[in-house]
Amino acid sequence: MGNDGTEGRSYRKAAVRRAEILSQAIALFAERGVDASLRAIGAAIGVSHAALRYYFSSRDELLVEVYRAHEQVEHGDAPQDGVSAVRLMERSAERNRTIPGLVELYATLTTDALQAGQHPLTHEFVRDRFRLLRSHLAERVRTGQRAGAIAADIDPDDAASLVIAASDGLQLQWLLDPEAVDVRRALALLERLLPSSPADGPGAA
Template sequence: MSAEQIPQQTPPGGGPRGRYAKSEAVRESILVACIEAFSVSGFHGSTMKDIAQRAGISQTGLIHHFPDKAALLVEVLKERDLQMSSIMRSTDQHDFFHAQLDVVRDNALRPGLLQLHTTISAEATDAEHPAHELYRERYDNLRTYLTALFEMHQAKGLLRVDASPRALASLFVAALDGLQLQWLYHPEEVDVAESLQALVDALLKGIY
């Protein structure tokens, strides 16, 4: 058998698939470390060195995957948006509030991400913050969608209150963020899903 005929043995984990799996595992550990660091210190208070240490890699290794903190933050927020979208995208307008309660329950399983959202949403009010536009658009889109949803219920005579759909949309978003903030302080005392359900029941006539 010639040298060309001898089967080439790929060391375990050394082939393309092994390298890909290792790279994905490192990337996942970086994102987890990023969530921890940003949740504790915020975006401005965190450093690439701290994130690398939390991920158990060198700072050079971290930069190989993500060139700077802004890229890290955007990736973490995109990942969370994808997770929420997977819960919400199968719903229609009539099931929106049920789906939102499912998202809230999922958030409770990921306190680090919820703490990150709370921290960054406050920091990102600064127009120079890398997540400013992302959060502004997120809030604008959510209010716009909710306004249309309340307008639909209003047209059907299903609102219990004499208030503008736009105001109700802002109220719901405020309740969502405020309740989740309270839950982070005292999860044993605050049931976000139960409280949101009570709000929906108070606003809409028994359809949810």
């Protein structure tokens, strides 16, 4: 109602500013890891606490939106058609090697998500993200089964959960002990179970 012109402009201006803050926060987290408080994040990227509260109602909302914005940037990558579930997770893990701060953000979000009562927004975001990822990977397993590459009696949903879990857990172990864990090689073991094409089929010694 009323002065739509200026409201439209200020809405667009706010959206642009919000996107700027998210992009600064992505860079901050990638470089320095996740800081605990909204106030500390504001100080680090040079935004007042009040301004930050104007764009994000809570620390949880900011963390979720930073991760969401980061994933949207990621998905601007090359298409991933015809790639196996395991290979897809391998590629994602490979990218994450260069940005440990965002793996730390991911770990923070999943840990917060377990405390659904205190972090309802984070819980919903992480739960729904896992659901989407599982259904996406399960579809790739079904494709492998139709092509005869993956044993027909493997449950696609179980396989999808397993591949995501392995990828998450291996990245965590690697971050804690980079010399001791090889994410790519350990994940590649799963290719024996869920090969990407008949040519890559099980060839155990």
